[in-house]
Amino acid sequence: LKFKGEDQFKTREAGMFKLTEEDIAAIRSLGAALDEAALASDWDALSALLTEDAVFMPPNGPAVQGRGAIQEWLESISIVMTAHTFEFTHVGGQGDVAYGRANYTETFTVGGVAPAIEDAGKVLGILRRQPDNSWLIAVWCWNSNLPVPEDASGAET
Amino acid sequence: MRRSVAFTALLFMAPLAACQAPAPEAGPLSEEDVAAIEASADIFVEAALAGDWEALAALYTEDVVLMPPNGPVVEGRVAIQDFLESFPFITQFAVTIVQIDGRGDLAFVRGTNSMTLIVEGTSEPIHITGKYVEIWRKQPDGKWLIAVDIWNSDLPLPE
16 A cells, blocks of 8 residues: 655655765765875875774775774885875765765885886775764775786786 | 655755754665665676676666776666676676675675686686675665676786
């Protein structure tokens, strides 16, 4: 049994759970903070943007789970960033769960040793609203837009 | 994505809504929602193994955004079907869902996958293990479809 207009009510009700302008602004600020931390290779600052149980899903390696483990992983790969850009291209969500699609570019060396490596790619992140209404990164999966290097059968950059 | 006939009324309500922060909490996914997403994930694997790209494309929203590794994003169900048709022949494909969570009509799925491919011009099959994240959206008819899909390989780059 369905009442006339019930579906419309449900649509409006669902609309109540959409992110507010403040949520979107906070998530975009989170992206700016991540960009700043990455450019400075400041993994302590970057880790502070993650939930305690966050999952990083980097290309060419297994997922890394937990804020502490992610910070150790970031420190272990010895990246020294010389250029970094990051921009959310779309943010959506419901209630205390949001997602963001983003593009990045970066130039870095491993351990400060030449040659510099350039990359450009895309990110899909899951974000969670915290009790203080701030947003943190819960899941972060990314990959490169650049073609697979020669002889890299089955692997991705 | 959804339109209400009460659009004019909503226009007047918008400034009021803007003052109401934070947004009320949308409820977690129901067991039925999780089961529906899991069932669609099974259909996804079956369609990929059968090379049935039409069936696979039907699991995506009309405005889906596919984010494949080593290439640009692919947008829209039609473009995705073209992308899938150019995919190498799949001889083995398995998916393990690690997490399903969401609120209201939004869900995300995180998982791992393994795939064996026959790439034209190569003699040996290529075996890949990787991971993925998908955004799912519940449609007005109650069906869940994939709206955003990203994945990458676990395999290290060659030296």
